[in-house]
Amino acid sequence: MTTTSYRTAEQIGHTEQGPRPLPALGVQTAASQPSLVDTVLPNGLRVIAVRKESVPMVELRLRIPFAGMDRLHAARAEVLANVLLTGTERRDRAQFDTDLAAVGGDLSSVVDPERLSIGGSALASGMDVLLDVLADALTGAVYRDEEVARESERLVERITMARSQPSVIAREALQKHRYGDHPFTKEMPEAAEIGEVTPEQVRALHKAAVLPRGALLVLVGDIDPDGAVAAVGGALAGWQSDASAVSLPKLPDLTPGDVRLVHRAGAVQSQIRLSAQALPRTDPGYAALQVANLVFGGYFSSRLVENIREDKGYTYGAHSYFEFTKDNATVLVEADTASGVTPAAFWETRYELGRLVLSPPSESEVDNARQYAIGSLLTSTSSQAGLCATLVALGAVGLSYEWLRDQPMRIADVTAEQVAEAAEKHFAPSRFTGIVVGDADVLAPQFRAIGGVVLP
Incomplete structure (x- = not known):
């Protein structure tokens, strides 16, 4: 029977002269400028569209400042992010999924103390559908009672499990140690707070805080940047408000110490x-x-x-x-x-x-x-x-x-x-x-x- 001898990671990474050197990089030059447009629409939304033709897809990321000082803001925001894409007057949950699947697309939303983020992708040829679904959610999400109840139950389970994880315990302890009661520290609501959230409160939060002014939308893919910006302007023409999205209050500088x-x-x-x-x-x-x-x-x-x-x-x-x-x-x-x-x-x-x-x-x-x-x-x-x-x-x-x-x-x-x-x-x-x-x-x-x- 033959015995195979394997080298350790340390042996692989070293030679008799010491650690293996990294191969030298070539002379660094400035990256070429892609075709892009960076502009602000009349509703206050900043749009960046970049042509990158590697695959016939388009990536979308929307960032909306979403800070709040209310005790239940984190809980309401979590419910909102989990129910946002489940129904409008035009689409129920199944129709959302069907329309996106038809163009090889997907959309999801998450929230933290700083922002509400919506991200997804689709075939470049399906960008108009992707933008239509996004616009429908931003301007027409209804937060049906049964959807709020269903997602709230799931949130309670996820939060309860997460709070038992050492990494989550450490993060919360670090945040409180660094910033005290600043709203940045509340990255996850208490499970009990989710039960206090009503559909009416989530609808009110959407109306007050899901706003274009101060938000940022980025599109990258096999697209014409000028055409993409025009498509965004058309799709999101109904997303309007004189108010601005709420940014997180400035964090204090850290105080060194024990x-x-x-x-x-x-x-x-x-x-x-x-x-x-x-x-x-x-x-x-x-x-x-x-x-x-x-x-x-x-x-x-x-x-x-x-x-x-x-x-x-x-x-x-x-x-x-x-x-x-x-x-x-x-x-x-x-x-x-x-x-x-x-x-x-x-x-x-x-x-x-x-x-x-x-x-x-x-x-x-x-x-x-x-x-x-x-x-x-x-x-x-x-x-x-x-x-x-x-x-x-x-x-x-x-x-x-x-x-x-x-x-x-x-x-x-x-x-x-x-x-x-x-x-x-x-x-x-x-x-x-x-x-x-x-x-x-x-x-x-x-x-x-x-x-x-x-x-x-």
Whole structure:
């Protein structure tokens, strides 16, 4: 019997001279400008239409600012998003599905504290049908009593299950720690609040908040941009209001400070969540900060992953990433660990933050991260869906295609000195705050010894 010997991941990724080098990127040049139109319709809706002919499809994303301060706003918004596409005077749920299926299409809607998002796709030849269905929902959704009742029951089940998940518990704890009672923190209503929502309240919310002024619609596909904008203008001519969609109140800057230990009795795993103020995409220093984040924990070859995953085996996954709102930007660091190694993983994470400042990224680290940043940006926007989603995210913070076109060049021009400066300004451990969710009976003694953690 023959025994096959397999190489480990470490052996595959290394040679006798060290880690295998990434292949060099070619000289970075500015991306070519596609055929596009970026305009605002008379009803206040901003429309971006981009011709991308890779497949005979069209992708659609609509973003409507949808903030609210009322206690039941999150619950009403969740019900609205789940019932929006279930019926109008012209169509019931089955007719929605039938009309979209006839053009190879789909539509769905989701909501969060910032926005109501409607997204979908169809054959390019069926764009008019896709827009007609969308317009019908935006101007004629009736929220039938039986549909509201049915979806509310499902929501209660989903929310109850979600609230038992460690990642959801950690996210809610982090949001409250970062922003207190700001409406941004209520990403999910309480299950009991769903039962208080009536069909009349959902209809009233639609009338008051599903508004075109301040909203953004992006179409990407095998389309003529001018023709697509004209089609949108015609289909959505009846979507009118003098009021504007409600944007989320500006988030306060994060206050650095101790990390808070959140008790979860009997937990065998812990969630480490750290956060600090960052730079928005519009800032000239963002490209250098983006590269610094990649070196720290933004991709698999980062220092944090090499330390607490590859070297010490404390976690299957650790990463850092940016979170953007219209007026704010933060960096988040996440890792899930077994309870027995949580304090050690927390210590090593803070150590890597400090090391990024005291031992700045080398030319090699910067070059690898720079190549990854450019490559991942180009890859993520190479599909119609990816480009559509990216343009919606950029449009939400006031940016246009020009920013996306020029960003690879900005990243390519970043120097090691600029990355070191960004790391020193934004990744110092003293700039962070956060939470650890876990069994305090197990974790508290060690956290008490190392300090920097407020115990329950």
